[in-house]
Amino acid sequence: MRTPFNYAHHSTAAACGAVFGLLAPSLALAATLTVGADKQYKAVKDAVAAAKSGDVIEIDPGEYIDDISSIKVGDLTIRGVGDARPHLKATVPPPNKKGIFVVELGVGPVTVENLEFSGAKISEGDGNNGAGIRAQGTDLTVRNCYFHDNQNGILAGDGLMTIEYSEFAYNGEAGYEHNVYIGTAPKFVFRGNYTHHAKSGHALKSRALENHIVYNRLMEEADGNGSALIDLPQGGLSYVIGNLIQKGPMAENKYRIVFYKGEGGTNPDLRLYVSHNTFVNDGAPNATFVEAPAGTEVNVYNNLFVGPGTPIKTGDPNTKIVDLGNLQTEDAGLVDRSGYDYHLLEGAPGIDAGEALDALLIPDSQYLHPTQTESRPVVGAPDIGAYEFGVDEGTTTDDSTTGDDSTTGDDPGTSGPTSDDPTTDGPTTADPTTDGPTSGNVDSDGETETSGPQPTTEGGLGTTDATGGDATDTDSDTGSAGDDDGGCGCRNDANGGAGALLAGLAILGFTGRRRRR
Secondary structure (H helix, E strand, C coil), X not given: CCCCXXXXXXXXXXXXXXXXXXXXXXXHHCCEEEECCCCCECCHHHHHHHCCCCCEEEECCCEEECCCEEECCCCEEEEECCCCCCEEECCCCCCCCCEEEEECCCCCCEEEECCEEECCCCCCCCCCCCEEEEECCCEEEEECCEEECCCEEEEECCCEEEEECCXXXXXXXXXXXXXXXXXXXXXXXXXXXXXXXXXXXXXXXXXXCEEEEECCEEECCCCCCCCCCEEECCCCEEEEEXXXXXXXXXXXXXXXXXXXXXXXXXXXXXXXXXXXXXXEECCCCCCEEEEECECCEEEEECCEEECCCEEEEECCCCCEEEEECCEEECCCCEEECCCCEEEECCCCCCCCCCCCCCHHHCCCEEEECCCEEEECCCCCCCXXXXXXXXXXXXXXXXCCCCCCCCCCCCCCCCCCCCCCCCCCCCCCCECCCCCCCCEEEECCCCCEEEEECCCCCCCCCCCECXXXXXXXXXXXXXXXXXXXXXXXXXXXXXXXXXXXXXXXXXXXXXXXXXXXX
């Protein structure tokens, strides 16, 4: 959404008036278009077709069957209003052969809020990559949405991409489609989301140059049959901070949980930072929690590894590995491991056991189920993992729901909006190796991919086709090694702010531990 104009940054009334005068014409032209049974437009696609730059489209609750839209103007907000998410439901293949919403080439920024997308599927001949949203534009933000039972939840190209406080479930089909699949975006932010039960594919896959994956819940749970939970096949400067990451017993890819630079092209910055996550392996004993066949740096700090497996594995002897403050244990002192509540019990071995880190890598928030975040307390030395044992005195994001009853391990937490917007610069290359039953498959870059037990082609992101869309990607994602994805969530206000203040208070001795209510 557009940031409100801040007059405090201008020193004189004259300056304010001059700037407002420049903005007034565009503001005057902005309109709110309404969609619903008794509203200005009955179909979403008609409102989208009529929208101009700067407009807001508000959609009433209800089912919008086969209401397929092509978004051709930027500076546009499309949001659901009312007491339930409007549901955009595809029952036939989208005629555009791409998705329910298609953000066209060169279009942005676009914001999509509080909508449900389901049913997007196209034929194998057309790519098998129908999506709830197909993002081909320059800048897309998706917030508080629910994507389920599509071939891809979101399939994005090379524009900026932010996804927050949303749920992705049961997207996929043949192992080459995913809950979330991001192309070579300059920056990808994935924050406060719940992605689970991807069908054969990945919970999250990104080829972005820079990934910020923070404060999310990425799981297969008891019956999910997915591949990697996070796959960043081309590397990139990547921060994986404060997430709950669980490998399930029914996964088709039993061996990889976070997989970095395993195939495809190579991004210029190959530094991976994995900090303060709680990993749980409920599957194969020879799984690898963090695997990087290539990379210049693999930095793994203060993570809680629960269950069997190899914590860190690399395939390049020249990769710099930093392994600091991590704990692997079968008895982690979790509130309810089988119910996916990974808060710490009193006396848990990870309490006060973490190492002091650079402020950039210390989480200032933690995941609150479903699809929210809350402030992470500062109580003594840092606890290992995604949760701090203590009372959270901060605030949460706006209250949102998941759209179904499939969630587990809910924590009531606190309420009220928080705003932590990661925008950090940060910190790899190697030779892909595989573990377990994987098969090599040559991808569209001519490199061997190792993402699944059976090689096939993946519909997805690749070169541009003759119609301006994305050509079929040939990655194979089922089985063991993976596709391409990424993200980040971390304390990124390196110049100060609330995160720096909390760190300062800790240094000054405000370290009394408070019990979590």
